[in-house]
Amino acid sequence: MPRAATTLDPFNAIAEPKRREVLDALAKASAAGNPEVPVNDLVNLLQWPQPQVSKHLAVLREVGIVAVRRRGRERLYSIDGEGLKSIHDWTAMFDRFWTHNLDRIKRHAEAAARAAASGPAPLPVHPLLNIPSPRSPRTPEH
Amino acid sequence: MPRAATTLDPFNAIAEPKRREVLDALAKASAAGNPEVPVNDLVNLLQWPQPQVSKHLAVLREVGIVAVRRRGRERLYSIDGEGLKSIHDWTAMFDRFWTHNLDRIKRHAEAAARAAASGPAPLPVHPLLNIPSPRSPRTPEH
């Protein structure tokens, strides 16, 4: 089974760096007062071939990150926040792994100081992980 | 040029759904008091073949989402928040696209009511986009 399709979900859609550039451009235009941007404006902004822009927009639209509206022969694209919100929400579940970093680094420094007072310690693999942890049971909960 | 490498950045790494499952399992273990989890525990938790677990962990480690420490013949994996924080921060730049949804929907409803008072309007493509926007200049800022 190969890699998941880029149109599977917003996570796969924004994995492509160029697609994030498209979203950045749309956000900038929105901040400048143009929440809806025709494809040609994006082509001029990004300086990419038009088919490339259209293809990336199609992927973003399929996963619900952008929305489209027709105006004459143009198609106006805009950001639909719901798609990105799902990613924001998922990553938010891990915020304690970076919010409490200062505390953890401080505790690590204290532990290192205590270890240095008694004897030379083996060099830590990662500062954030040098917290002595109780041996986990071989068969955890599930 | 094919798709970007999964080890290019955290965005590509978490695009794979199974990799997000691994992170969820690590987060759950951490919440249960085991911030560091041996590979075998993850194998038992997820019920996947061991090589598959190791490979996914390798990708997550390469982009800095997880960290490893050796303890005897085991390798203890833990979440390194910095990698996920970069994603959280990027999506946060778009928070106004979902935070102000209520305002936008309300304004849209008012606009629709005004339009209905004068005559039948073309059915909206997307409720959030039905805000009448000034025609954007053909050559925007950049």
Add this chain to the structure above:
DNA sequence: TTGACATATTCCCATTACGGCATATATTAA
């Protein structure tokens, strides 16, 4: 109708990922 304009779609290709299976490496135990 014909042409210009705006955008989407199709085809081709080189590259890469994922899963399965087998095997290599490293560490502890006997």
Add this chain to the structure above:
DNA sequence: TTAATATATGCCGTAATGGGAATATGTCAA
């Protein structure tokens, strides 16, 4: 040393990508 345990790595086949170029589709203008 040899065996057992814990984990990583290599190889394979299948599937899908993103870019380029050409072309199709749809809309407005003359």
